[in-house]
Amino acid sequence: MGLHSLLGSPFGLALLVFAGWLLHSLLWPYKNCSRCGGSKKLNAVGGGGYRSCPKCGGSGTATRVGRRMLGLLGSRRRYHR
Numbered sequence: 001m002g003l004h005s006l007l008g009s010p011f012g013l014a015l016l017v018f019a020g021w022l023l024h025s026l027l028w029p030y031k032n033c034s035r036c037g038g039s040k041k042l043n044a045v046g047g048g049g050y051r052s053c054p055k056c057g058g059s060g061t062a063t064r065v066g067r068r069m070l071g072l073l074g075s076r077r078r079y080h081r
């Protein structure tokens with residue numbers, strides 16, 4: 001089984017997409033927080049107040065799952081929890 005036939009199979013395609021997704025996560029490790037949309041704060045429902053977003057801790061960013069996976073595979077000193 002050559003590389004070409006592997007890439008032509010559904011499995012190869014999935015592998016290719018996965019590899020691309022991992023690469024994308026490596027190059028763009030962060031995205032806007034899904035909770036606050038990158039605004040770093042959550043608006044109060046009824047009034048004008050707000051508080052810092054608990055999901056991202058007020059950073060406004062969320063680490064992509066792929067980046068976390070790469071972190072687990074790579075350096076454990078920096079990403080240990």
Ligand SMILES: [Zn+2]
Pocket residue numbers: 033034035036037038040041053054055056057058059060061
């Ligand atoms: Zn947030």
